[in-house]
Amino acid sequence: MKKQRIAIDMDDVLADANGRFREYAINHLSVDLSASLDTPNLSWEHAFPEHQPLIRTWIRNEGFFAGMQVLPDAQEVVERLTHRYEVFIVSAAMEFPLSMKEKLEWMNQHFPFIDWRFIVFCGHKYMIKADYLIDDHEKNLKYFEGHPLLFSASHNLDLQGYTRVNNWREVEAMLL
Numbered sequence: 001m002k003k004q005r006i007a008i009d010m011d012d013v014l015a016d017a018n019g020r021f022r023e024y025a026i027n028h029l030s031v032d033l034s035a036s037l038d039t040p041n042l043s044w045e046h047a048f049p050e051h052q053p054l055i056r057t058w059i060r061n062e063g064f065f066a067g068m069q070v071l072p073d074a075q076e077v078v079e080r081l082t083h084r085y086e087v088f089i090v091s092a093a094m095e096f097p098l099s100m101k102e103k104l105e106w107m108n109q110h111f112p113f114i115d116w117r118f119i120v121f122c123g124h125k126y127m128i129k130a131d132y133l134i135d136d137h138e139k140n141l142k143y144f145e146g147h148p149l150l151f152s153a154s155h156n157l158d159l160q161g162y163t164r165v166n167n168w169r170e171v172e173a174m175l176l
């Protein structure tokens, strides 16, 4: 029987992107972004408007993506998912071209069981065809034609209307 396909986002799903912004804010701005990042529906893109030009340079800094932590239990659960499903990693990396090399290396380092053929760097995600999409942003889930799964992140806690998974243990319970 043909395996069902799962598409999995990277930032704030596999990798702790919000945590990386927090870390950079403390080191480069001496400000704690936590309060801002923990405000529902407010992501780094809207935190500290006066610092946005600087914040946006971080994403283009070498090492920004490379240094992200893996979110808890992601490695174990994704590895188990690959036994039962066809798993693709789908990341909108085109906006930040430097990120692509780092993201690929990060995947090889932390998820070595994901073959490069199953990693997709893209712009829009609405053309992605899969049975499930695990993502933290509504813009990616909204037009998805399979089962969208909203992965909880501080910026989406108020978002309604999607099946929500709060962490990788909940993904495990739902799909394995």
Ligand SMILES: [Mg+2]
Pocket (backbone or CB within 6 Å): 009, 010, 011, 012, 013, 135, 136, 137
């Ligand atoms: Mg994301």
